[in-house]
Amino acid sequence: MKTEIYHYLKIEFNFIISNYYKMPYTEEEKRLRRNEANRKSYQKHKEKRLENRKEYYQNNKEKQKEYYENNKEKVLEYYKEYKQTENGKRNNKISTWKYSGLIVDDYDTIYDRWLNSVKCEMCDKEYKMTKKGYLDKCLEHNHTTGEFRSICCISCNGKMRYLDEEKK
Numbered sequence: 733m734k735t736e737i738y739h740y741l742k743i744e745f746n747f748i749i750s751n752y753y754k755m756p757y758t759e760e761e762k763r764l765r766r767n768e769a770n771r772k773s774y775q776k777h778k779e780k781r782l783e784n785r786k787e788y789y790q791n792n793k794e795k796q797k798e799y800y801e802n803n804k805e806k807v808l809e810y811y812k813e814y815k816q817t818e819n820g821k822r823n824n825k826i827s828t829w830k831y832s833g834l835i836v837d838d839y840d841t842i843y844d845r846w847l848n849s850v851k852c853e854m855c856d857k858e859y860k861m862t863k864k865g866y867l868d869k870c871l872e873h874n875h876t877t878g879e880f881r882s883i884c885c886i887s888c889n890g891k892m893r894y895l896d897e898e899k900k
């Protein structure tokens with residue numbers, strides 16, 4: 733009986749103490765709030781940044797062309813190195829997908845899914861190395877609407893394309 737009372741007293745005591753000393757936010761809460769704020773600001777500025785970049789490009793097209801003509805080797809060397817970096821690889825891949833007509837809200841998410849995919853999402857087989865030295869991993873999308881469908885192996889990709897052709 734004695735221990736029981738002691739037990740409840742202890743709970744009560746801890747409750748009062750923890751409320752009394754409770755800070756507005758715990759470290760974890762603060763961290764989550766900070767992340768959320770960062771995310772919002774990133775999204776907000778992302779649009780602005782793209783806009784600025786477009787404007788800058790329009791205003792400096794000629795200058796850039798001239799710079800390129802005068803520094804061709806340097807520029808090409810820079811791009812060659814850039815393409816080897818993680819960001820370079822990502823942007824390069826995403827550009828190829830955009831060029832092939834893929835339309836999604838978030839290319840980065842799709843890229844991460846593609847990067848982390850170890851087996852075909854359609855037939856469940858692991859990807860094989862092609863003769864050219866890379867995995868037969870494809871991004872499968874509807875070629876009419878641009879809608880993303882799956883990350884799959886080259887053979888499933890071929891089948892889907894065949895079915896699309898059949899439908900036409």
Ligand SMILES: [Zn+2]
Nearest residue numbers: 852855885888
């Ligand atoms: Zn497959």
